[in-house]
Amino acid sequence: MNLRRLSLCMIVKDEEDCIGKCLNSIKDVVDEMIIVDTGSSDRTVEICKSFGAQVFDFPWNGSFSAARNYGLDRATGDWILWLDADEEVDSSDAYKFRNVLYYDDYLLSIHLINYYGDLPDPNKTFDIAHTRLFRNYKGFKFRNNIHEMLNADEVLTETDNNQAIKTVPIKVYHYGYLDYVNKNKKKFERNLEMLKNELTQKDHSPWIDYHIASEYYRVEQYDKAFDHVNRSIRGFLQELKTPPSLLYRLKYSILIASGSIDGAWPGIDRAVSLYPDYVDLHFYKGLILYIRESYEEALETFEHCLKLGEENLHHLTLKGLGSFQALYYIGCCLEKLGQIEAAAKSYALAANLSQTFDSPVEALRKLKIKHQDIFKELPADSDV
Template sequence: MIVKNEAASIGRCLDSVKNIVNEIVIVDTGSSDNTLEICKTFDAQVFSFPWNDSFAEARNFGLNHARGDWIMWLDADEQCTISDLKAFSEQLKQETELIYAVHLVNYIGKDTNPDHAFHITQPRLIRNHRGFKFINRIHETFDLTNAAPYLLNQNIPVISAVFHHYGYMDDVIYAKNKVHRNIALLQREISDQTHSPWMEYHLAVEYARLQYYEESFKFVNLSIARFVESQLMPPSLLYRLKYSVLIASGNLQPAQEGIEKALLLYPDYIDLHFYKALILYLMNQFDEALEQFEHCLAIGDQITSHLSLKGTGSFQAWYYKGLCYEQLGCPDKAADAYQKAADLSCGYEPAINALKKRHSDSATNRLFSDLLL
């Protein structure tokens, strides 16, 4: 791990792995709070590394101090949960595997609500002493080119572990000014002509967070183009961002025209199917939207290599079915859909509010009827 002033979260993180790992290697880049004191209570080895605006170099410094057969990397604002430690250990004994991904849950919003989270699988465990290094100044990732080139265009096997990431919840982003920090580092990164096309994508994400949709759209398209120029398939989450930006900025016609092409590339990506349905709904094509939301439910929520928002194949699709039924003059079907959305979620507010409004309207109508009588 690399840390700096993480006293608020580091204890929670290390407590989650203390019975899983054999050693804890901490690279500190200049903490001034009691982060290091907390780390030492977990018998962590702490090393200092002068911050040079490169997360990859700090991570690689830490790799040099790790002695175990396998290395798991985390951030201080994460927790690891493993429901079956025996199965986890058995997977690490597979001699043919060099790298594993985990199920990563990225929480967003004001509180830790499982309904407000993005899900994806992400490489987080590597076999030590096999040439793995981190690349990219920010949003660092493993360089597979030398260590495992055969995995460049393949799905990485998933191990039975879940990482919970809290670093992009509203209070954390505000407290650390993450967006502007990230933009500055990303702009430095893309000034290098040999940079990864991922950097334009990450820059587009940060601009989208600021609701600078024109800039976000420009950079996500640049990212797609640079992947193509590199003779690589643009990853699916680039198209998710592209169409979310078009929807958020009200450019529905080009979104409708383009999303079919994205679905040809990634026909199993539930979020793209959901966006197709949402575009139809926003364009007042309610019958077509209803059919598409039903298709989303048929696909269901899936944890895959695609970045997916919780509920696009379940409670969110049911909620929008309710909205469609409202517009089509079917209030009873709408109420049933809202109830289904509420039942499948952990208190999905839009559905609950829709049910409350319906009950309130019904009570008001009964009152008017009594007065007329």
Template sequence: MIVKDEARSISNCLESVKGLVSEMIIIDTGSTDQTIDICKKHGAKVYPYMWKNDFADARNYGLSYATGDWILWLDADEELDATKKFLLQEILAHTNSYLLSLPILNYYGKTKPVNKDHVYLYYQLRVFRNYKDITFHNRIHETPLLPAELTDKEIENISIPIHHYGYLEDITETKQKGQRNLQLLQQEVADPSHSPWIEYHLASEYYRQGKYLQAFQYVNESILLFLHQNQLPPSLLYKLKYAMLIETNSLDGAWPSIEKAILLYPDYVDLHFYKGDILYKMKNYREALQAFEKCLELGDHHTEYLILKGTGSFKAGRYKGLCLEQLGRSEEAQEAFGFWDNTRLD
């Protein structure tokens, strides 16, 4: 872990892995609060590190101290799911995989306690064998970089969630994350060899700050850069692009171009949900109903996409009811509302 002034959340994070891990390695980049004392009380090893504006470098510094057979990497504003954490021990004892992907539950809203329905889910490589040639790359939004001999190894998806609270408004405002992230991303984008992912992350930061013009420019630039490299632009780019167009009520820009994105990712439930939302706002209730029924057919459970909870279940079900109401099918609408309300209670 990399930390700085995390006294507010670090105890919950370390408690979430207690009894599971054999060592806790903390790279402290200059804490002035009680973070270091709290870490040591939990039995963690704390190593000071001179901050270089490079999360990957700090993460790799931490890797150099790891002696276990497996690496689990976390952030201080995350917690491993308490109800399933010991299942991870059992999986590691029997798996032949080198790489494990876990679902990250990214909560949004103002503060804790969180609304469990206000969450984005995305699977990410978070556990890997302590293999000397696995290192992290990217100054910000660092990710494991796999050596050639591991690139063809299958990443095993396991359903042990990591709860991430770092996007809650009170945390981002207190830590001024947006300003810090933009500064690091601008350094990255100045490197001629940078990845098109950097433009995506810039778009995300501007989007979170409500600066939609800059965000839209960067998301389109990222798409073009991926295409110029003869790569299919990742699905995240289209999700962000159409989320922006819907929020700014730019329906003419969103329709019918979203159909092209769906052709690229026909099983991405969030894109079908956005399509239904666009059509509903355009008062095309019949086609919107078909889009939401497609969402319910696809469901919420996809390991390869960033999914907003409910787009394949209760959110789509509610819209289905609204469409049926507009089409004069009131009995079917009430049935849809009732079914999805009961599902959520279950």
């Protein structure tokens, strides 16, 4: 058998706080590490070299894609894995990279787990399949100066593009959206400046408006976020493409967060019809119905969220919307409908699934205070 080789390709700058953890998670399964440094002033380069990495200097020119492509040109492996410095491969999955090198595919996705909040919490993640493995020497390059993407549509044939990209069972944890990381690196200011510059480019991708909308959403500037996400949706439609599911997810997140429930209804039904397998959109529909006091319809919708679950990585999915958060809102609906014991059981199930999701615990506490007569009558071994 012709032994295939795997190249790790990364770009870095001032990553001494996390680069060692990243490289340590992958060092035993890659054949070479190609790292492009865009101007570190800390110990990043020294740490990379201690892992045996080849480090190349690349003067920053305002383009993440240019820096990544510089690294790709120096990779000699049959396959390329690309990671960011603030990521880490699951220790129990790393060995699987050696197996997938013998797939016939040109492009593969991994399971990317994005943490958010104060600290890494397995119940506070956004999960998605993300294309991180591709065959070398096939023409793959990165494009867009920021939020760079592979040019898969240019490399893959029409037949390939009509087939789903396989997701291999390898988990990669991303820590870059944690609150302290965003604050320390001033990502909002940097990203927004670069993205707005991208908007001035002729024929810019509709993705740019989406990413601008995401930045504004994170800092709760909802009017600006809503304007740009709608521009992104229009941009895809003008290209005769169905807007990707996460655009609708962001749109209805904005409307709910800003209290624009009338603006969200009944439009959410159209989004659900486009992506009927997307649990997040169903969950948002349930929230909208609940706020509109349509409790029976909301209950049915949240129960459907449980049926859908959270295993579909084709969509960006918030942990809990097909499990403990849906159960919590089922409890809310049941309580509004006067089904107190059933509501309590649903709250208890939600609390058992997540030790850090406080809402069902608080709801159960209030329910027991409000309905002491009912709870006194329950047997001692009751699960509520």
